[in-house]
Amino acid sequence: MAKTKITRISFIYFIALGLSLAACKNGFNNSTNKKSAEKIVPENLKWSERMVLSEMHRFPEASKLDFAPVPRWGYTNGLVLGAVAKVYEKTKNQKYYDYIYAYADAMIDKAGEIKTYNFEDHNLDMIKSGDVLLYLYPKTKEERFFKAMTTLNKQLETQPKTSDGGYWHKKIYPFQMWLDGLYMAEPFHARYAKEYEKDAAKTKKVYDDVVLQFDLIQKHSRDQKTGLLFHGWDASKEQRWANKETGNSQHFWSRGMGWYGMALVDVLDYLPKNHPGRAKLIKYLNQYAEAVVKVQDASGVWWQVLDQGNRQGNYLEATGSAMFVYTLAKGVHKGYLPAKYLKNANEGYDGLLKNLVSVEENGVVNLNKCCAVAGLGGNPYRDGSYEYYIGEKIRSNDPKGTGPFILASLELNK
Template sequence: MFSAGHLLPLLLAFVVHTSTVLARPHSYAVWAADSATKRGQGNGLSSSGQPSVSYEHGELQWGLRQLYERTGNKTYYNYIVSGANNIVYDNGTVHGGYTISDYSLDPVRTGPTFLYLYSRTKQAKWKTAADIFRGQLNGHPRTAEGQFWHKLRYFNQGWLDGIYMGDVFYAQYTKDFQPTNATAWADIAAQFTLIYRNTLQAPGSANYTGLLYHGYDYSHTAVWASPDRGHSPEIWDRALGWYFMAMVDVLDIFPESNSGYASIQNILRALAPKLRDAADLKSGVWWLVMTQPGRAQNYFESSGTAMFVYSLLKGVRMGYIPDSDGSIVKAAKKAYQYMIANWVVANPDGTMDWTSTVEVGSLSGNGTFEYYVGVPTALNDLKGVAAFLLASLEYERL
């Protein structure tokens, strides 16, 4: 038997422990960032501890940079520096599996981190590292129209993913070092407009959304290429999410006086209402395969949803997207509430888990519905965690 004197400390300990476990932080952005960094995610190292140039790390570092600028907490800045140092030697050489001859746009997503660190420190290594990626773009293979191939091994293919991976860096580099390079600005705008024109779902198509297919094959040789423009058969949410994030981020960088600015903004303004309308009516979030809503095995996917929330809220906040009736912000807020109620899981150690992010989506196969829904989801997949951090930053600005 316990006496009252013995029970009181036990009860107090239980109350303290319970409050620690159940407490929700004031900021979900901070919670997401702290959880990811505590797990060692996005630090320039692979799961086995080897240096790794990863677009996912670049995505997280983009969010950490904004969080540092919002909070002044230098822990986030130091984490970015540490992660970048893991993949760049002191002489500026990018290592960690990066090979320019692969001509892949994915690694270039770490480039904005190099530019950011150079702007703050003026350390030559960061300029050298950025120059390497910029040099890759000079020789990167293209379609006859001028679209960057997603990777050398994907012959004549443009993917929505690649716009986010390559062109935010391309724009920031041009602004920082070649602001009067009209050829470069025109090329950047062309990357957005070419992919838009070649992947836009045509009116009258089955399951019409008016949004963009995952990618296209200009040569029409891929097994999935459509007869008309060579586009893939389905609209995959995360590919579209990458493209939306690229638009709202590159408009921050692009000179407004340049005609390319209006070209990109007009695409964003055309697509944003269609994206709003493609959300599931009840939940407010978006299906993995957006051209097959409600079909068996399809599901609500978390990374694409977070990317859409970030893009819509930022687009409205910055004036890139008109929202006179408030319906776009309302839709994004509804989706955000679903995210925190269903995909955020509190852990006893004070971190949060993030669920329902699909591991990968590729056009290396047949691009069918069955392919997309057959890819497993992963707990705390950084592509989703980083997108949730970005979405939370925008939601908390409201």
């Protein structure tokens, strides 16, 4: 009898233990399922904010945007953070502002010196992050930010030039103008002059100089047959990539054209309405838009080498496509371009979402098929051939694409 009683108690104990373990197991699974269902990036937000949150997830430190292993001052930081600033102004979400401020705080020391920046390089790329300082200084009144942006403005005042007044892209690329350089430098230059230059004659000179850069690109780099612009122009015609008669590089690179379009629409934000160069820039923008939509693919997006369609190795590329969408949309909204181009902008945006954007289970948004980098000359030497442009690394979430995607999303209110 005693033995039977003990056996029964043991049986009940093991049953209870089994139920308890099962409950614990189920509870653990429920917790895990709940956690996995949580979105890092909520999907009920607009695409602009979703991409901002995705970038902040990928790069918790804005000083390491562009997959940098250590903090650095560079143009991609200014590009993305300029877009984040526009999202902040729409949402007033403090963490977006804090993300922008943290970059400037990390990169500008107490004396106003810019970390990792070298004035003597005279590199136009380094000007772009000055936009961050132009945005922050009126809000913070921190003297170090003002000193740093004044340094960048002085770089432009001393930038080496071609014989007809075009800025060299970098000191190490003598006599060369690249389409990229106009976006890197001219919106900053025009805005700094408008907001901080006290001498009227000097301000006018800056505006004239800004317009001249576009005049020279139109004169030297625009292909009369297609209306597209060659990536680079070598005034000396000495580079191996340069045509010996014209000095131009060989091809129409998507992102190069994208940089130029964004430069046009952004500079017009600061060029006075009564400046004689304003009408010219709007004319250039209209010529540009006409040429760009002619090479827009049926998918809505654009090819890496714009006029080569589906030639072997060519691909539909995200960064240039996002830039074109932004340029066309802003051009229409500002009244610079006819309304018909809004259709092209929307088709381009829809093409990005359909072909080049993916969303992870946690809500993080990816922009795929981005050309990582492309340039001319240098070491190893980049010859500007078709094979060169299609052969450069392709990656996802390059900030040269995510920044314009945010801007395009805002323009189209997506």
